[in-house]
């Protein structure tokens with residue numbers, strides 16, 4: 001019963017940690033708008049955590065530049081299990097307008113398993129909330145498979 | 148036989164009411180109500196009232212990472228120490244006419260016990276070896292010092308008022324304060340106590356470390372400060388402590404200023420206490436949270452030692468002249 005309780009709670013309280021991997025800042029602003037009174041992602045339990053140790057879902061924005069890659073990987077490895085990785089915007093998926101640049105090391109899925117991709121440049125807040133809700137569901141399944 | 152029964156009764160006090168179980172449920176509910184109210188004040192839908200429970204159980208199911216640089220034992224013990232101290236305080240605070248451990252502790256003991264949660268979080272932060280925790284640690288210490296002066300002044304004012312009525316000079320016993328209010332009505336009805344009550348309302352958010360006095364855990368600037376390295380169940384216990392601290396301080400307020408409203412039936416009294424705590428939290432934590440932005444640490448210090456201390460001092464002076 002306790003395990004069920006934990007599993008249920010995991011899906012209802014996903015805390016986010018945001019990593020900027022060389023983004024143009026468009027997606028970063030859009031992510032913040034998701035938490036404003038208008039879209040209020042907190043009603044689903046989402047909360048922006050200040051430290052990767054507190055997070056459940058890692059949101060990566062930007063095309064993953066060579067400079068940021070080691071930091072991104074290190075930060076992700078600091079997030080305790082179960083965790084989900086969400087890419088936001090087209091940049092971390094394909095490189096978007098930065099594709100082919102000498103400084104871009106992406107896409108992110110070359111280095112870590114990505115759970116949810118939210119496409120768009122920048123994605124609409126509705127799409128972001130949808131993606132995050134999907135990630136919360138995956139998180140719950142991952143917790144169910146633990147132990 | 149009677150010894151065993153007595154022991155069982157005290158065990159019940161410690162584990163169920165007003166000990167662990169009550170603290171857990173009521174504290175978490177208060178925290179949920181607070182978050183919902185803040186959301187409503189900001190015109191949001193807000194999280195469900197049960198959100199703190201979800202957060203807690205989720206954290207129980209997460210991996211707990213102990214950083215390589217951390218001092219393992221104190222890192223893991225610190226959260227439990229803080230929680231235990233808060234539950235002990237709750238045992239000493241009278242629920243109107245009922246006190247679990249009667250006549251054993253007075254305000255001074257509570258004053259000391261209130262420091263332990265803060266010290267435990269400082270200990271845990273220091274043991275984690277994170278530089279962010281180092282910054283948070285020094286800020287937390289300043290916050291404690293800031294809150295201490297007005298809190299002591301408020302307690303002295305109450306002690307003087309009750310003490311001069313009882314003819315004992317200063318009365319530090321919480322049970323006596325509860326008894327006095329039982330006979331003479333709540334202290335908040337006395338004009339001389341109003342400034343002290345207002346000061347106490349402002350001390351509560353500082354002591355619990357909630358907005359705008361949360362510089363020690365500022366998540367946007369120093370990565371949650373003292374808690375930066377905590378994860379999993381240990382973090383969950385700290386979150387629980389934070390919730391219980393809200394309950395402890397608001398029920399201390401109720402015991403000091405709103406006594407004498409009890410009905411004599413324990414279940415009803417407990418319910419009434421919880422409702423009063425919710426009201427106090429709404430005014431002193433949620434409202435203040437919703438209308439302010441985070442202060443800088445030196446502003447907190449200045450604020451507490453002037454704006455909050457002055458009304459408390461005024462109350463003390465009025466009480467001294469028997470008003």
Ligand code: SF4
Pocket residue numbers: 023024025026027061062063088089090091096097120121122123
């Ligand atoms: S997807 Fe578009 S808005 Fe987002 S970081 Fe890339 S270029 Fe900027």
